[in-house]
Amino acid sequence: MRVIALPGASRFAATLAAELDCPCSALFTRSFPDGETLVRLDTDVAGEAVILAGSLDHPDLKTLPLIFAADAARELGAVKVGLVAPYLAYMRQDARFQPGEAISSRSYAFVLSSSVDFLVTVDPHLHRWRSLNDIYTIPTEVVPAAPAIAAWIRDNVPAPLIVGPDAESEQWAAHVAHLAGAPHTVMAKTRRGDRDVGVELNDKGPWPGRTPVLVDDIISTGHTLIGATLALREAGLAAPLCIGVHALFDDPALQQMHAAGIARVLSCETVAHASNAISIGPGLAHAVRRLATG
Numbered sequence: 001m002r003v004i005a006l007p008g009a010s011r012f013a014a015t016l017a018a019e020l021d022c023p024c025s026a027l028f029t030r031s032f033p034d035g036e037t038l039v040r041l042d043t044d045v046a047g048e049a050v051i052l053a054g055s056l057d058h059p060d061l062k063t064l065p066l067i068f069a070a071d072a073a074r075e076l077g078a079v080k081v082g083l084v085a086p087y088l089a090y091m092r093q094d095a096r097f098q099p100g101e102a103i104s105s106r107s108y109a110f111v112l113s114s115s116v117d118f119l120v121t122v123d124p125h126l127h128r129w130r131s132l133n134d135i136y137t138i139p140t141e142v143v144p145a146a147p148a149i150a151a152w153i154r155d156n157v158p159a160p161l162i163v164g165p166d167a168e169s170e171q172w173a174a175h176v177a178h179l180a181g182a183p184h185t186v187m188a189k190t191r192r193g194d195r196d197v198g199v200e201l202n203d204k205g206p207w208p209g210r211t212p213v214l215v216d217d218i219i220s221t222g223h224t225l226i227g228a229t230l231a232l233r234e235a236g237l238a239a240p241l242c243i244g245v246h247a248l249f250d251d252p253a254l255q256q257m258h259a260a261g262i263a264r265v266l267s268c269e270t271v272a273h274a275s276n277a278i279s280i281g282p283g284l285a286h287a288v289r290r291l292a293t294g
């Protein structure tokens, strides 16, 4: 087995390779003056199971190099080509919300399923799709972040109240709460636009002495967590901590979250980000071993 780091993922790939006890190298990429990309495997992959490693945030930039690398590896003799993408892109576009829209999660699944032999990821945004098998035709494994998040909360928050900011987050909030031995509640969200989000607290407790810990899969503009925080503060709860599995937000979004009263924002190490504080641990390597040797 050999791990090849996708662009920007050298640290993650090295950690994965160390857990798999196998060699790791980087995918060489170069942009031509016209914007097209050259990719090159700087290592012999004949007879190897090749594991392409890297998150798929900013997927429009990353996906073509990934497809070219997978194709090259297979052509150069790799016996299997797997993808470990801790963040899997496009899962939120899981319906035609407006007439004529692409259901991008299905299209993206078609593209990846045509390029690699298996996929390992962390908490993909499964809402209208029940599982990745609904849209992916290759073997897939989902590693949950809940055990690592619950362990962090147990170690750092004395009396937590786990809060999901919307109905979709119930799956993560309930799992984390169960593992952390804490109560949980789920709020109601209305999204009117990318940055126009209203969140209401249905169950007002009381939860005396509890610190709210908002748990969501993705933090992008931060407006879901801002809306949730405003509602929690209005109900008299303490300033919340926010934990996202996948951090896709930028510095201005972080400043807005703090201005809204969020005490701290942290994330799992699925997308390299300044907020990373929670490691997913060896779960990804275990999943790779099962799929690469299966």
Ligand code: R5P
Binding pocket: 092, 125, 166, 168, 169, 194, 197, 216, 217, 218, 219, 220, 221, 222, 223, 224, 225
């Ligand atoms: C969507 O339902 C997801 O679970 C997140 O709640 C959403 O992607 C967060 O986005 P934003 O930070 O832009 O509100």
